[in-house]
Amino acid sequence: MYSFGYRFNTVFTAAAVLVALLCGLASFSDYFSTPSVHASAQVLKINRFRKQLNGNDEVALTLNISVDLQSTFTWNTKQVFLFIAAEYETAKNSLNQISLWDHIIPDKDKAKFQTQITNKYPLIDQGSNLRGKKIKLVLHWHVMPKVGRMIKDNMVMSEFHLPEMYT
Numbered sequence: 781m782y783s784f785g786y787r788f789n790t791v792f793t794a795a796a797v798l799v800a801l802l803c804g805l806a807s808f809s810d811y812f813s814t815p816s817v818h819a820s821a822q823v824l825k826i827n828r829f830r831k832q833l834n835g836n837d838e839v840a841l842t843l844n845i846s847v848d849l850q851s852t853f854t855w856n857t858k859q860v861f862l863f864i865a866a867e868y869e870t871a872k873n874s875l876n877q878i879s880l881w882d883h884i885i886p887d888k889d890k891a892k893f894q895t896q897i898t899n900k901y902p903l904i905d906q907g908s909n910l911r912g913k914k915i916k917l918v919l920h921w922h923v924m925p926k927v928g929r930m931i932k933d934n935m936v937m938s939e940f941h942l943p944e945m946y947t
């Protein structure tokens with residue numbers, strides 16, 4: 781004889797299996813979406829370029845950025861986190877990566893924009909290596925899903941050289 785408790789448990793288990801299956805599918809379907817992201821950045825102005833009293837180079841700049849991350853949005857996307865990093869090589873480190881600006885895109889309608897920004901976080905080198913340095917501006921994005929794993933990707937937006945002299 782089946783007790784109510786036993787039947788409830790069966791139904792509950794079946795529902796849990798179904799939910800698990802749907803979550804699996806949702807996250808699996810993300811493997812098949814191949815987003816095509818477009819982004820560019822130009823340096824409009826170097827606002828400050830100096831050596832701090834402690835000897836570290838510091839840069840403040842204004843960028844014109846154009847970003848289209850609309851293709852990263854699927855029905856399973858909660859939000860997209862993005863940051864723009866300055867990346868460069870020094871003798872000590874093959875990759876120095878400094879986040880200049882970040883932003884959270886809550887939905888697809890807001891995933892395409894063009895704007896002028898100044899760096900929210902300072903570009904400070906661990907030393908005085910930045911004069912004449914080639915800097916890559918790299919867009920990094922993290923697609924945060926409703927269910928499943930987070931997808932991280934990046935692309936180079938542009939490259940420029942810092943001036944040979946402090947301002």
Ligand SMILES: *[C@@H]1O[C@H](CO)[C@@H](O)[C@H](O)[C@H]1NC(C)=O
Nearest residue numbers: 820822824844845846894895
């Ligand atoms: C910023 O970039 C957009 C397109 O990417 C361009 O149309 C616009 O003229 C640029 N603005 C400046 C001030 O360079």
